Amino acid sequence: xxxxxxxxxxxxxxxxxxxxxxxxxxxxxxxxxxxxxxxxxxxxxxxxxxxxxxxxxxxxxxxxxxxxxxxxxxxxxxxxxxxxxxxxxxxxxxxxxxxxxxxxxxxxxxxxxxxxxxxxxxxxxxxxxxxxxxxxxxxxxxxxxxxxxxxxxxxxxxxxxxxxxxxxxxxxxxxxxxxxxxxxxxxxxxxxxxxxxxxxxxxxxxxxxxxxxxxxxxxxxxxxxxxxxxxxxxxxxxxxxxxxxxxxxxxxxxxxxxxxxxxxxxxxxxxxxxxxxxxxxxxxxxxxxxxxxxxxxxxxxxxxxxxxxxxxxxxxxxxxxxxxxxxxxxxxxxxxxxxxxxxxxxxxxxxxxxxxxxxxxxxxxxxxxxxxxxxx
Numbered sequence: 506x507x508x509x510x511x512x513x514x515x516x517x518x519x520x521x522x523x524x525x526x527x528x529x530x531x532x533x534x535x536x537x538x539x540x541x542x543x544x545x546x547x548x549x550x551x552x553x554x555x556x557x558x559x560x561x562x563x564x565x566x567x568x569x570x571x572x573x574x575x576x577x578x579x580x581x582x583x584x585x586x587x588x589x590x591x592x593x594x595x596x597x598x599x600x601x602x603x604x605x606x607x608x609x610x611x612x613x614x615x616x617x618x619x620x621x622x623x624x625x626x627x628x629x630x631x632x633x634x635x636x637x638x639x640x641x642x643x644x645x646x647x648x649x650x651x652x653x654x655x656x657x658x659x660x661x662x663x664x665x666x667x668x669x670x671x672x673x674x675x676x677x678x679x680x681x682x683x684x685x686x687x688x689x690x691x692x693x694x695x696x697x698x699x700x701x702x703x704x705x706x707x708x709x710x711x712x713x714x715x716x717x718x719x720x721x722x723x724x725x726x727x728x729x730x731x732x733x734x735x736x737x738x739x740x741x742x743x744x745x746x747x748x749x750x751x752x753x754x755x756x757x758x759x760x761x762x763x764x765x766x767x768x769x770x771x772x773x774x775x776x777x778x779x780x781x782x783x784x785x786x787x788x789x790x791x792x793x794x795x796x797x798x799x800x801x802x803x804x805x806x807x808x809x810x811x812x813x814x815x816x817x818x819x820x821x822x823x824x825x826x827x828x829x830x831x832x833x834x835x836x837x838x839x840x841x842x843x844x845x846x847x848x849x850x851x852x853x854x855x856x857x858x859x860x861x862x863x864x865x866x867x868x869x870x871x872x873x874x875x876x877x878x879x880x881x
Contacts, residue, residue: 509537519603520610522711528605535599543865546850547872569845571602630746636710639734649702655723661716662706674703689725748792760788773836795841816841843873
């Protein structure tokens with residue numbers, strides 16, 4: 506599969522449209538016409554990963570953290586990022602990043618970590634709302650199935666575990682073709698009455714343009730009558746962070762062991778104020794934020810939970826949170842997201858098997874570099 510086609514699939518698998526506005530995601534390096542036969546899955550594109558990709562003859566590196574984040578004015582090996590870009594280009598290796606979109610999407614990294622910790626999901630800390638629209642088109646009876654099928658093929662009427670959700674109303678349309686018109690049916694110069702079907706469905710903002718253009722292309726009329734309505738309803742099953750409940754309460758030290766063992770982390774740190782009796786404290790409600798949690802400080806302080814597991818947070822923001830009576834566990838940015846390599850690889854493998862796409866997937870063991878602690 507050529508990179509241009511694969512990129513469309515990656516955008517859909519990892520819900521590119523959900524990325525936060527400041528993020529830099531998607532295809533960042535690569536020849537769109539190059540055939541992709543082998544993909545290396547990584548957390549970070551560091552020097553070890555680039556060498557690994559070269560040694561493995563990989564055609565694409567799929568990373569969680571973007572290689573290019575700040576603007577690059579030139580590619581002249583002047584800094585670390587530029588050197589890596591040059592190295593990738595010289596070895597014909599593409600680079601694609603799935604960052605905040607993969608973090609917050611349904612079934613993404615947030616949900617994966619919740620599953621690892623065996624939490625019963627309760628909600629999203631900061632929901633992200635995608636804009637939806639109502640698409641309506643009027644079709645002659647004999648073209649009803651053809652147009653509806655095209656709409657459904659391009660994600661019109663798709664919602665969670667359902668697809669092709671449309672509403673159809675029979676009616677009678679009128680039109681008067683003027684001079685120069687070439688009507689599909691009816692006669693110029695006189696009022697014509699046609700039995701039509703009104704087909705309507707919801708469409709995500711990401712799919713709207715393609716649904717409309719495809720419906721128009723499949724429609725037999727010279728001039729297609731259709732409407733687009735912006736929906737004010739708020740739908741969200743995506744967002745930053747998750748919170749949930751343990752199936753049974755755990756004491757504080759017991760839950761720390763669960764974090765260590767289930768997340769396969771050797772070292773992490775925790776913080777609480779003196780108002781909590783840690784020997785008696787029971788952990789029931791837990792929140793998880795992969796990566797940085799600094800932007801969520803106020804929401805985390807107000808959240809109803811006993812313990813927060815965060816990738817990283819500044820000292821003063823941490824103090825604000827523990828003053829609300831919570832225990833804070835900071836496991837490190839990389840350690841909180843290292844599972845991305847496993848989960849992104851599994852998602853790709855499942856998609857390729859369903860679509861019968863023959864691309865080899867390799868999960869890197871070199872892309873995550875954990876902090877080491879010196880303890881006297």
